[in-house]
Amino acid sequence: MTALVLRELRLAATGGSALLPPIFFLLVATLFPFAVGPDAPALARTGGGALWMAALLAALLPVDRLVEPDRAAGVLDQLTIRGIGEESVALAKLAGHWLSFAPPLMLAALPAAALIKLPPPVLLRLELGLLAGTPGLAALSLIVAALTSGLRTTGTLAGLLMLPLAVPILIFGAGLIEPEADIGALKLLAAVSLLYVALAPFAVAAAIRAGRD
Amino acid sequence: MSLLALRGITCVRGGRRLFEGLDLTLEPGGAALVTGPNGAGKSSLIRLAAGLLPPVSGTVDRGVPAALADENLALDSRLPLLRALGFWAGLDGADPASAMTAMGLAPLAGVPVRMLSAGQRKRATLARVLASGAPLWLLDEPANGLDADGEARLEAAMAAHRAGGGAILAASHQSLPLPGAAGVKLG
Numbered sequence: 001m002t003a004l005v006l007r008e009l010r011l012a013a014t015g016g017s018a019l020l021p022p023i024f025f026l027l028v029a030t031l032f033p034f035a036v037g038p039d040a041p042a043l044a045r046t047g048g049g050a051l052w053m054a055a056l057l058a059a060l061l062p063v064d065r066l067v068e069p070d071r072a073a074g075v076l077d078q079l080t081i082r083g084i085g086e087e088s089v090a091l092a093k094l095a096g097h098w099l100s101f102a103p104p105l106m107l108a109a110l111p112a113a114a115l116i117k118l119p120p121p122v123l124l125r126l127e128l129g130l131l132a133g134t135p136g137l138a139a140l141s142l143i144v145a146a147l148t149s150g151l152r153t154t155g156t157l158a159g160l161l162m163l164p165l166a167v168p169i170l171i172f173g174a175g176l177i178e179p180e181a182d183i184g185a186l187k188l189l190a191a192v193s194l195l196y197v198a199l200a201p202f203a204v205a206a207a208i209r210a211g212r213d
Numbered sequence: 214m215s216l217l218a219l220r221g222i223t224c225v226r227g228g229r230r231l232f233e234g235l236d237l238t239l240e241p242g243g244a245a246l247v248t249g250p251n252g253a254g255k256s257s258l259i260r261l262a263a264g265l266l267p268p269v270s271g272t273v274d275r276g277v278p279a280a281l282a283d284e285n286l287a288l289d290s291r292l293p294l295l296r297a298l299g300f301w302a303g304l305d306g307a308d309p310a311s312a313m314t315a316m317g318l319a320p321l322a323g324v325p326v327r328m329l330s331a332g333q334r335k336r337a338t339l340a341r342v343l344a345s346g347a348p349l350w351l352l353d354e355p356a357n358g359l360d361a362d363g364e365a366r367l368e369a370a371m372a373a374h375r376a377g378g379g380a381i382l383a384a385s386h387q388s389l390p391l392p393g394a395a396g397v398k399l400g
Contacts, residue, residue, distance in 0.1 A: 003303055007289075014291055074285025078341075081263050081281050082304060212265055213226075 001092055004079075008096020017065055018100045021058035022108035028054035029112035040117045047116035048126055048177035054112075055105060055130060055173075056166050059137040063158045066097060066145035067208070076208055086205035094142050094200055101141075102134035122177050129176040129189055133169045136193030139200035140165055146207035168192040214276060215240050216349045216380040217262060222271035224257050231257060232399050235271070239349070239380040244371070244394035247384035253400030255384035259283065259353045262382055280345035282338045283353040288326045294337060295322035302344045312343035316366055331358045336366075343370055350374060352383040364390075 012018040032050045033043055070076050079089050106127055113123040144162045148154040172189035175181055215238045223233040231254030237245055247255045260266040261273060263281045288297035298309035313319050316336040321329070329337060335358045342350055350371075356364055368390040371381055383389055 003300070007300060011289070072285075073290075074283065074287035077263070077265055077281065077283075077285065078287045078301065080265060081279055083278070084304075 001088060004089065004092035005096045005099070008093055009100055011065075012062070012096065012100035015065060017062050018104060020061045021101055022104040024058045024061060025051070025054045025105055025108045026112055029115045032116055043116045044118055044122065047118055048122055049174045050116070051109065051112055051126060052129070052170055052174045055134070056137065056163070056170055058105060059101065059141050059166075060159055060162060062097070062101065063141050063145045063148070063162075064154050066093060066142055067204070068145070068149040068154070071149045071208070071211065077212075086208045087201040089208070090142065090146070090201040090204035093204070094139055094197065097142055098135055098138040101138055102130070105134065106130050125177045125181070128186060129173040132186060132190040133173045133193050136169050136196040137166065139196040143200050143203045143207070146204040146211075149207070150211050216275070216277050217382060218274040219262065220272050220274070222261060222273070223269045224254050224261060224266075225269045226254065226257055235397070237395070237397060239382060241348070241378040241380060242375045244375060244381040244383065244391045245397055246389055246391050246394040247382070247397045247399060248386065249399035251386065255386075255399060256283065256353050258397070258399070259351050259382065259384050263351050275349065277349050278345070278347040279349040279351055280342040280347035281351045282342045282355055286326070286334050286338055287341070288337060290325070290327035292326060293323045294318060294326055294329070297326050298337065298341055298344060301341055305345045305347070307344050307346045309340065309344045312340040315343055315370055316340040317362060332360055332363060335359055336363055339367060339370065348379045350379065350381045352381060354385050355383060356385060356387060356389060
């Protein structure tokens with residue numbers, strides 16, 4: 001299990017794709033003030049929501065490398081023949097994906113918040129929300145990656161499959177950064193995130209088995 | 214105790230019935246060679262035995278760990294060969310070095326997997342099976358792309374595996390050096 005998680009981390013690091021989500025996230029934070037204008041109160045009011053949108057879309061970027069290369073190369077078959085269940089493989093992939101995706105994104109949120117002039121309390125709530133929400137986003141990307149592996153045009157389809165499911169994370173995550181938000185929004189966000197994390201190993205394993213022919 | 218027992222296996226692929234009622238038992242030291250024309254179901258039979266395909270009817274009993282060599286290399290293309298094989302050997306608790314020597318890959322230990330030629334990739338696939346230490350080998354077209362030296366090494370490895378109590382189920386459209394192997398003709 002540890003070996004599988006380490007392999008996921010190595011693949012993310014050596015492929016360079018671990019850098020894509022935080023770079024994309026920062027790019028949105030850079031472009032947003034150009035679109036909305038440099039008015040600090042307006043930026044601070046809408047910027048948190050924009051950063052959540054960016055996080056959501058950034059989660060889509062690694063979808064095509066999560067499952068498909070391993071399926072095509074026969075790695076998934078080799079793991080199964082060694083008696084490692086598809087559910088364990090999915091869990092290892094989820095852990096590896098979250099570790100390579102969430103911490104860089106949360107780090108990138110610091111300069112991003114500075115770019116759109118988020119006040120420190122809002123930044124703190126954004127980071128808390130990302131901590132609670134990214135496991136759910138990682139789980140959703142993995143499920144969608146497994147469902148679309150073996151298909152040719154995964155990019156658009158992955159977005160269409162994933163974004164509706166990510167709506168609750170977006171609502172509670174953006175709700176958490178409202179000035180009047182209380183701890184309830186964080187609890188709901190964590191609950192939705194946990195639900196997706198709990199579902200992911202079974203959904204991914206079923207998709208891997210169904211994709212085998 | 215048999216290493217692999219297939220009983221009354223029926224295989225249907227894409228709505229076509231490839232074979233039905235197939236029985237096959239492999240004892241320690243035994244071997245079976247599956248032959249037949251393209252599309253007869255040779256690879257499907259290998260995947261059935263590996264547990265990667267469920268049979269439409271019949272049972273697959275595999276009491277021991279198996280190692281599979283098919284057309285997929287299953288090695289990380291960016292890694293040097295030794296480390297790529299070492300990932301699987303690590304999962305199997307084995308050492309890839311002797312298997313690489315047996316397949317004549319020792320000089321390529323530091324070469325990235327993506328730089329290997331077709332024949333070298335086949336040798337690497339076989340080295341992965343050798344290093345697994347699994348008593349049952351499932352080989353799909355193991356001699357494809359191998360040169361004369363590679364074929365000799367494959368023959369020696371298969372003979373040593375059977376002498377050590379292992380069993381081999383191989384599928385090929387060409388003849389393989391498996392003395393005394395049971396023949397399974399499909400199609």
